[in-house]
Structure formats: C-alpha cells, structure tokens
Amino acid sequence: MEKLLENPYLPYPVRIDKIITETEDRNLKTFRFVFLNPKDEKKFSYTPGQFAELSIAGKGESPIGIASSPTEKGFVTFTVNKVGLVTTRLHNMKEGDVMGIRGPLGNWYPWEEIEGKNVVIIGGGFAFTTLRSSIIYMLHPENRSRFKDISVVYGARTPGMLLYKDELAEWEQRDDIHMHITVDGTDDPDWKYNIGFVPTITEQKITSADDAIAIVCGPPIMIKFTQPVLEKVGFPPERIILSLEMRMKCGIGMCGRCNIGHEFVCKDGPVFSLAQLKNMPPEY
C-alpha cells in the first residue's frame, strides 16, 4: 500500500531561537522556536486557542498552548511552566538547541462567533498564553475592526508572577483595549493596578454582557468562582468559552486518556463552551 503522506506523530524539527524568563520564581519561561525547514512553518498553520506537543528526544512530549499569534511570522512561541520530565529538560535547554514541535492540535476559540461582538478575556496565572495569542491577533491592524470592545481581566499571585509584562504595559497605554490587571496581593508601594482575585475584579469591571462573549482560561478554582460572576452579569452558558487542560499523549484523539464523556480534550477541545460542558460528565 502506498505510504501515507503525513504522519501526525512526527514532530517538525525546530531550533530554540530565544528564551525569556517570565516570572520572578523563574519557573515560567517563554521559548521562541524557528522551524529548521522553512516549509514546515506553512504546514504549522494555527489559530489562537490551539496547542502543540513540544517534543524532546529522550524525554517525551508535553502539550502546551501556543502563545504566539498567527499574525506574528517567522517563529512560534510557547510559555512553559517547569513541572515534569519534559518541561524540566526544556528549562535546561539553551538558545540554538534543536527539538521538535508537533501540531497545531485541537480546536480554537470560536472566532467566527466572536467576530462583531464585544470580547471579554479573563485569565489567571500561567494560563494566559493562548489569551496572549488571541489579544495580539485581535489587536492586529488587519483584525481590530472585526471586533467591538475588548476587555481583559488578567491576574497573578504577585506582580512578579505576571507574564508578558512589557506587552501588558503597552496594552495599558492603548485606547482600543481595556486592561484590568490584578494581583492577589503585593507589598510594592508603586503597584498602580488592581489588587484582588480575578472573580472579584471581574465583578467590578465587567458590568455588561450585551453582545459580548467571554473567554476564560485559568486554574480550576478561578474558573469555578468566575463562572457565577459572569452568569450574574448576564452571560448565557453559550457565550462563556473555556479552555481545558488534560494529561495527553497522542494529541489526536487516539490514545484514550483525555476524554470527558465522548469528547477528547485534545481533538474535540481544548476549547468548549460552558453550555457544552454542562452536558458532559464533570470529570476534569
């Protein structure tokens, strides 16, 4: 039989182009990758909300959300928390090292549905990566007119734990995006933004659900307490969009471990609306 054209398990070889330490605990780093074969960049055509398997020979693979936007050309970036075998090895790698990326995988935020609406983005901790991708994508001159108001609530434990600090500061200056940065607490007398948990700040700042869609990405506890706030403001479950995490191996719906009911988080997700999740077993 003729050989299949694409092996979905075969990673594209990439070179680490740049490494940025993002947080004060040095546990989160952003890796910028360049494809060794320029043709692969075209094949790795993605949409904000998708993820990829970062593939390290000798260690294995880790599913990580894509932090760059498709409007940024010539590279792809991922912000990685140091947790296990693969991510620890990655944190010890240096610029110039070669590894693999497999993807893009999964579905994406429902851009067709989001178009023409007000967008509320709510993020917490290191789950801000695909939200960063989405913000860059929406703010791009070619795309900005496709969306109405963009509001962002983003929180971390402390100012030093916020990701993408330079970009946050830049977005704060712009008038085409409403930023509500917050931290759980700080002793920094110069902190000029909000103090409080994400659900609290959401309650204060997001006061209308009119013609709006909310994208929520963060730790389970944040999602749990943000959900009722959004529902109170008037967001129906169909217009609350969540991105889930699960242990994965194949990333293409075959290895069997990331299912919630009959849906695979890797292939049918990771993006689900709250309305969808309400019809699925609560096993995540």
Next chain:
Amino acid sequence: MTKKIYTKEEWIKALAGLKSSYNIFVPVRDGDFHTFKVLDEKKIPDFNFQNTRLSPKSLVYPRSERLFEYTLDENAPDVNIIKESEKDYSPRAIVGIRPCDAHAFQIVKPNFENPEYQDPWWTQRYESTTFVGLGCNAPDSTCFCTSVGGGPFSEKGLDALLYDLGDTFLVKGLTEKGETFLENAQGGKTADETALKAGEDLAAGVSDKIEQKVSTDKLKHKVQTELFDAPFWDEVAFACINCGTCTYLCPTCWCFDIQDEVLGKQGDRIRNWDSCMFPLFTLHGSGHNPRARKVQRVRQRFMHKLKYYVDKYNNGVQCSGCGRCVRNCPANIDIRDVCELMNG
C-alpha cells in the same frame, strides 16, 4: 466469489505453499492455551481450539512498538532530530481468527482511521493483513457475540471464512483480498451444493446455541450525564482490583502510552499498550487526577465501551462479545451484567 472445499491436510499444505507470498499467522498450541504464531517448518497449526487466550489485536497493534528513533550524540549532524522507524508492511494473513476478533478490528478502526487523522502504523498493518476467519462450531458459555452485532459465522471484518465440517474445511472468499489469497492457495476443489448446504446448516445450528443475550438497545438513548451519575457504579467497582487484565485481553481496548527510551546515545520513541485501570493514565503534571479513584476508572471503562463509543461513532458498542474479560476477571466482574444495568 470462490467457494472451495479442502481436506484438513490439504488446507495445511495449501497454507505452507502460501508462505512465499504471505507471512501467515496460525493458531498453535502453547501450553494449556492457543496463540497465533507465524507459520514455519516447526509449527503445527491447530484449528481445534475455542479461542486464543490473548486476542489477536497485537498482530495489527503490537503491545510495544518502536515508532521513531534519534541520536543524542551532540557531534552528529542530526542530533535530536526525530525520525520514523523503518517498517515492514509486506502481505500477511491471519488464518483461523474467530469472527468476534475480526469484528473487533472493525470496531477499533474509527479510532485509528478517522477523517481528521490516520494512525500510520495501525492503518498500514491493518491494510496489509488478510483476515481468514474460522467459524465457531462450539461457542463458550461466556460468548455473547450475537448480542453485539456479530455471530459465530459473522463475516464482518473478514476477507474469507472457513467452516469446519469435520474432516474438511469449506472456505468462502468474501473480499478482493480474500479472493487473492484463495487464488494463490493450491489444491482443494470447488464446493458442491452439498458442502455449501452443510456449511449453512452448521452456521444456523450454532447461532441458536448462543444462549447469552445482552440488551444494548436503550444505551444510545440514555443521557450520558445521568448514566455517569447512576447509583450502581460503587457496587460494580467494589470487587475490582484494578489489575487491568480486562483491558489487556480485550480485542477492542486500544488505549496507549508513548515513552522515550534511551540506551547510550541512541533513543527510541515507543508506543505501549496502556490501561484506563491505572491511576497514572490520567495523572496531570500538577498532581490533579480526574480519575484518581477506582470507581471513576471502572466507570470510565464501561462508559467508554457501552456509552461514549456508542455516542461518538454510531457504530454499536465497543465490544465484540468474545467473553475474554468475563472468563479472566479475577474478581468475576461481568460486562454482561454491567451492560444490563446500564441499558435498564
């Protein structure tokens, strides 16, 4: 389609003649059990068996398989570049596979071969295999293939089917692949009306012998979340020791793990069978585990087979009724009982 009759000696001789064009897997006796092995001079095929202890899924989907290889040698120009391992997909045939086990491959197929992705290894090995089934003359008390869309002489997933008529085999070609196999098989003669009638009578008689009936008709209409919260899961899971025997023996269990193994500076990426019975299967890097408790894992196995699969693929249940899990569960958990609970 070809319909031929062989004496049993002639058939074994014909298989020996086919060795030059196929790798032929046949059932052979192995201690107290039977297993499929490649036919060679030293092997005596034994078609007088109930079923193999392990399902033949490993012939298409090995327990452990190297997918990729790479070098970690910093001086090599291709250091850290992951490359596909060479594979042999020359023609092969499984002769004597029971209809339930052939049906199982068809049940598994939509997982490995779907509109979005194709698993290259499963697909190519499946395509290169000719399935020559052997009808069941004497099903076991634990068999329930007729309740899940199969039958002791079901042709689902088969390229040819053998009927054991005592001293002779009646063989029918069912697909192009099966016809090619039979064209290359020496000897035998065209089956006459008497032989064909004998085959039909045999098949009809055996189907009536399967008394085990399991109801699956209502599964599709059940609400997933309600079945998930059903009151019987604690009781179903109570005796389970999470040994994973059921998933290992099951011809339709397909879950796997991917691991990297390194020796010196050479590394391999390997796929191994995995099991939803094990807590590590779903353990997150953060320590969170959506299926940390035994009852959650047991529920997952039955819900996957009898509800999630039904909802996702509209292809019946993910079970071919082979009865292996029923026969081999050390805690006597019986999928037929669980199915009745779920369908009730």
